[in-house]
Amino acid sequence: MRKKMIGACCLLPLMWLASSGIAWAADAPKIDSGDTAFVLLCAALVLLMTPGLALFYGGMVRRKNVLSTIMHSFIIIALVSVQWVLFGYTLAFGPDKLHLIGNLSWLGLIGVGGAPNPDYAATIPHLAYMAFQLMFAIITAALISGSFAERFRFPAFLIFTLLWTTIVYDPMAHWVWGAGGWLRNLGVLDFAGGTVVHISSGVSGLVTALVLGKRLGYGREPMVPHHLPFTVLGAGLLWFGWFGFNAGSALAANGLAANAFVVTNTAAAAAALSWLCTEWIHNGKPTILGAASGCVAGLVAITPASGFVTPLSAVLIGLIGGIICYFAVSVVKAKLGYDDSLDAFGVHGIGGTWGALATGLFATTAVNPAGANGLFFGNPGQLWTQFIGVITSWAFAAIVTFIILKVVSLFTRLRASDEEELAGLDLPMHGERAYDYIS
Amino acid sequence: MTKIECVIRPEKLDAVMDALGQFGNPGMTVSEVKGCGLQRGWKEVYRGVESTIKLLSKIKIEVVVKDETVDQAVQLICRAARTGEVGDGKIFLYPVADVVRIRTGETGESAIY
Numbered sequence: 022m023r024k025k026m027i028g029a030c031c032l033l034p035l036m037w038l039a040s041s042g043i044a045w046a047a048d049a050p051k052i053d054s055g056d057t058a059f060v061l062l063c064a065a066l067v068l069l070m071t072p073g074l075a076l077f078y079g080g081m082v083r084r085k086n087v088l089s090t091i092m093h094s095f096i097i098i099a100l101v102s103v104q105w106v107l108f109g110y111t112l113a114f115g116p117d118k119l120h121l122i123g124n125l126s127w128l129g130l131i132g133v134g135g136a137p138n139p140d141y142a143a144t145i146p147h148l149a150y151m152a153f154q155l156m157f158a159i160i161t162a163a164l165i166s167g168s169f170a171e172r173f174r175f176p177a178f179l180i181f182t183l184l185w186t187t188i189v190y191d192p193m194a195h196w197v198w199g200a201g202g203w204l205r206n207l208g209v210l211d212f213a214g215g216t217v218v219h220i221s222s223g224v225s226g227l228v229t230a231l232v233l234g235k236r237l238g239y240g241r242e243p244m245v246p247h248h249l250p251f252t253v254l255g256a257g258l259l260w261f262g263w264f265g266f267n268a269g270s271a272l273a274a275n276g277l278a279a280n281a282f283v284v285t286n287t288a289a290a291a292a293a294l295s296w297l298c299t300e301w302i303h304n305g306k307p308t309i310l311g312a313a314s315g316c317v318a319g320l321v322a323i324t325p326a327s328g329f330v331t332p333l334s335a336v337l338i339g340l341i342g343g344i345i346c347y348f349a350v351s352v353v354k355a356k357l358g359y360d361d362s363l364d365a366f367g368v369h370g371i372g373g374t375w376g377a378l379a380t381g382l383f384a385t386t387a388v389n390p391a392g393a394n395g396l397f398f399g400n401p402g403q404l405w406t407q408f409i410g411v412i413t414s415w416a417f418a419a420i421v422t423f424i425i426l427k428v429v430s431l432f433t434r435l436r437a438s439d440e441e442e443l444a445g446l447d448l449p450m451h452g453e454r455a456y457d458y459i460s
Numbered sequence: 461m462t463k464i465e466c467v468i469r470p471e472k473l474d475a476v477m478d479a480l481g482q483f484g485n486p487g488m489t490v491s492e493v494k495g496c497g498l499q500r501g502w503k504e505v506y507r508g509v510e511s512t513i514k515l516l517s518k519i520k521i522e523v524v525v526k527d528e529t530v531d532q533a534v535q536l537i538c539r540a541a542r543t544g545e546v547g548d549g550k551i552f553l554y555p556v557a558d559v560v561r562i563r564t565g566e567t568g569e570s571a572i573y
Contacts, residue, residue: 243511245504304505314507351508364507 052137053144059274060142060149066265067156071098071163073258077317078167080251081310081363083244085445086171087455093166093178098159100179101186105155106130112191114141114154117201122192140200142272153269158194160266161218162186167365168226171244172236172442175450177435181229184425189225189418193217197410209410210384210392210403212281213270215325215377216414223370224415225422227361232426233436235360237443244362249310256313260289263320267327280388281327284335285320291339292319292346299347311347314368318346321372322379329384329392338379346372374411381407461556461569462530465522467495468541468549473519479540480523483533487573488523499547518549524556524572 075094082090101109108128115123127133130151138147162182169178196202197209197217204216211217236244246252267285271278296315301307322342323335330338350367361367381404384395394400429435436442441449448454468476473490480488494515501514525533534551542548561571 243504243513245506245511245513300505300508304508306505308505310506347508355509367507 051144052135052146053273056142056144056273056275057146057149059278060145060153060269060272063265063269064149064153064156066262067153067160067269068098068262070156070259070262070266071095071160073255073262074160074163075255076251077255077259077313078170078252078363080248080253080255081246082170083445084247084456085447087247087447088451088453089175089446090166090170092175092451093170093173094163096179097163097166097182100182101159101162102155104183104186105151105158109158109186109191110151110154112187113158113194114151114199117195117199120196120201120203120206122195123199144273150272153272154194154198157214157218157266158186158190161190161214161222164218164222164365164369165226165229167363167369168230168361169233170362171446172233172362172437173229174434174437174441175446177429177433180429180433181425181435184429185225185422188425189221189421190217193221193414193417196413204410204413207409208393208403208406210329210380210407211325211377211410212328212380212392213267213324215321215373215380216410219321219324219369219373220377220411220414221418223366223368223373224418226365227359227370228419228422229426230359230361230366232423236362237439239360240358246310253309253313256316260316260320263289263324267324270328277328277389280332283332284327284330285323287332287335288323288339288342289316289319291336292316292322292343295340295343296347297343299344300351303347303351314350314364315343315347318342318368318372321346321369322376324373325376326380326383329380329389329395331383331385331388334379334383334385338376338383341379342372342375345375374415377407377411377414378404381405461524461559461572462527463522463524463554463556464530464533464537464551465520465554466537466541466549466551467493467518467520468537469543469547470517470519472541472543472549473521475540476521476537479536480533483529483536488521491520491522493518493520497547497550516547524559526569526572 071094075091079087079091110130111125111127112123115127118124133147133151135146135148137143137145138150142150162185194217196204197211198205263285264282268278268282271281293312293316296318297307297312300311319339319342322338326338346368349371350364354361354367380395382395382397384392384403385398386392386394393403396404426435437446495518496514496516499516501512504511504513530553537551558567559571560567
């Protein structure tokens with residue numbers, strides 16, 4: 022009863038803001054230099070996450086595969102940047118077709134210029150919004166590479182990534198964030214990409230790991246990280262860049278951005294602590310890999326919620342996210358026996374699912390009047406809406422990724438040969454080594 | 461002439477080098493090596509997944525001495541490298557046919573030091 026009253030009280034300012042928003046939108050959109058500077062810098066921060074991810078993953082593989090692993094993330098920056106300008110952006114954010122995809126009217130960014138697009142962000146140039154969204158498309162594709170590290174053939178990887186970004190990421194971004202997208206119309210809350218970025222990449226990673234099969238010797242030979250300081254540096258860069266990811270998703274330098282900034286840091290910190298303590302109790306030792314993994318799990322979990330929840334809720338989302346992800350990678354993965362090399366699924370798929378559902382629990386219009394209340398703020402329906410978003414993302418990502426892999430395998434071999442894999446991918450596939458032994 | 465090849469605990473390297481230095485032989489070759497033996501491996505846990513590491517890190521020292529000083533050198537190394545626990549390492553002795561100092565072309569015992 023009390024929760025319902027709180028919910029009703031929160032609705033009043035929402036209605037007021039909605040009406041004032043309509044009146045305001047009638048004015049010609051005007052660029053705000055503060056917002057523009059903020060969003061452009063945030064885009065640069067998000068870009069930095071992908072080289073950070075390259076280090077995060079690169080440190081966790083064996084030394085013979087470090088360059089091929091770093092290559093996955095790095096070359097995706099180049100590949101998706103070009104795809105996005107040519108046709109990716111218009112598919113994801115172009116004028117709506119059937120609530121499923123953008124049409125091709127912004128092909129090659131024609132018509133996307135310095136003037137704002139009020140459908141997305143009324144106070145910054147449309148190009149700034151496009152650039153910010155590009156960085157999300159890049160990191161999402163790169164996240165998947167954690168699942169197939171140490172065994173994917175490079176040519177197949179390139180074709181897979183291009184197809185995946187085009188027919189998995191671009192439509193999903195349209196559904197959740199595009200004007201007219203059906204999940205957005207349904208009221209699914211995803212502030213910075215729990216479904217679009219983390220569930221999509223994590224689940225696709227799991228499917229790729231299953232289709233490719235386990236690495237040779239998996240479960241019999243030790244496959245231990247070769248350079249954990251890389252991984253920690255990478256986690257640090259991810260943490261840093263994530264402020265751009267979440268706070269920047271406010272698309273303005275305002276209070277909502279500040280809230281997203283604070284809850285992002287809080288959840289990362291809480292999850293680092295909870296993962297560390299859980300493994301300490303479960304395995305007897307607190308590890309730096311655990312602390313770094315926990316911080317990333319917390320960042321993933323808070324991502325969809327970051328524009329809708331309070332810092333106190335972020336503590337809970339982070340604490341629970343760290344524990345869930347720890348058990349996903351240490352217990353569930355071993356029980357089910359799949360080889361998700363660097364736990365893209367365990368951290369991003371599971372963490373993203375938790376975050377998307379947690380948004381349906383902890384969201385409050387007191388933080389963001391344009392959002393909605395969650396279960397704990399008197400609106401159980403939001404949890405159901407979030408659940409629909411989660412199930413849809415899982416199903417779409419899994420099925421389409423599977424189809425893409427099968428199609429690519431008709432044209433080229435997906436997996437490295439046994440000789441290449443045993444030698445490590447760096448030398449046979451790229452002709453270079455990370456570490457020279459005699460010089 | 462005899463080549464002494466000993467595999468020791470990494471933390472005992474300084475002690476063994478000091479001991480051989482007191483004995484008056486400054487020349488040796490040191491390598492970082494991996495190996496297995498009675499000591500067995502150990503477990504490492506990454507993200508909750510246990511891995512058994514079978515190969516342990518050791519230090520290998522190779523030093524060539526005159527035949528009359530072999531026993532003394534071996535004793536010095538044993539004293540310096542011993543902890544009494546499993547894993548202290550091993551010493552191997554090999555006869556050396558000849559030694560050549562590359563700079564001068566000297567051969568035999570005078571080329572050792």
